[in-house]
């Protein structure tokens with residue numbers, strides 16, 4: 001499909017203009033852009049254009065390709081396959097052998113393409129641990145990157161080396177950014193990466209003609225600018241000190257914080273809590289397992305169940321004194337309500353009392369240093 005827009009591709013799949021505009025709005029949200037940018041995104045995506053893609057796989061498990069193919073809404077696979085058009089992808093392309101290699105060479109010679117890399121690149125022994133068609137991954141990456149507009153490393157392996165790079169790293173595995181230094185490189189780490197972030201990156205590229213702003217690890221800020229811990233649905237339990245102590249215990253069944261089970265959310269930057277996986281169905285913490293930190297370098301070395309180190313800090317002593325609320329239910333009133341309104345209401349009153357008592361204790365503790373001043 002050479003001359004098509006994303007909207008046209010969607011229409012051919014029975015999706016309406018409303019779906020298209022919703023998609024543009026979702027992308028504006030994913031890119032952390034103000035809502036008004038959805039119009040600009042729509043205008044950009046309506047323009048027929050084609051940006052070829054070469055997708056290379058090296059030392060990987062193909063999990064990121066699986067994540068791409070499992071995507072829907074409307075669909076990274078559709079965007080990449082129909083609009084960007086993957087000219088070369090060893091796993092999903094129809095052509096094979098010499099025809100596939102010819103297609104890749106023609107795309108490289110023509111230039112103006114995006115190179116997507118999945119998997120780490122072995123460098124030990126001149127790269128012999130990963131060869132395709134008799135050529136090393138090192139050689140193939142160098143050739144494929146030579147004429148690319150930009151290189152997107154998808155998954156932890158391509159971004160930071162992944163499992164192959166874990167100690168003792170027998171193959172001398174490296175990530176793309178260690179090897180490609182003369183082209184714009186963007187990392188979408190994760191194990192697997194989240195295909196929503198590739199879609200958003202592609203949409204940003206098509207809309208603004210450049211890759212999105214990145215952090216010092218070359219991760220786009222829209223997807224990796226905030227800690228998981230700061231947006232986690234279990235954060236209230238962390239703050240309250242409600243921790244799962246053992247798999248399957250009462251706290252685990254109630255959805256309490258997984259910090260003591262090794263959750264790395266406090267030291268991991270990723271937008272998992274917002275975009276989740278599998279069309280937003282769930283994500284690791286949502287399904288009861290702590291974050292393993294798969295968007296951070298060297299996470300394999302951390303140990304999934306080792307507790308993350310937290311910075312200890314004390315609040316400043318210059319806060320204003322805490323003001324007690326005026327309309328407070330006194331413990332005696334709560335007891336009286338319980339006596340008058342019967343057992344059920346009494347239980348609710350007792351609960352209210354307990355909660356107020358707990359709050360009183362908190363406030364005493366918090367205000368103590370202030371009072372001492």
Ligand code: SF4
Pocket residue numbers: 228229230232233234235236238256257258259263264265266285290291
């Ligand atoms: S430690 Fe993990 S589970 Fe607990 S609030 Fe932070 S990110 Fe969520």
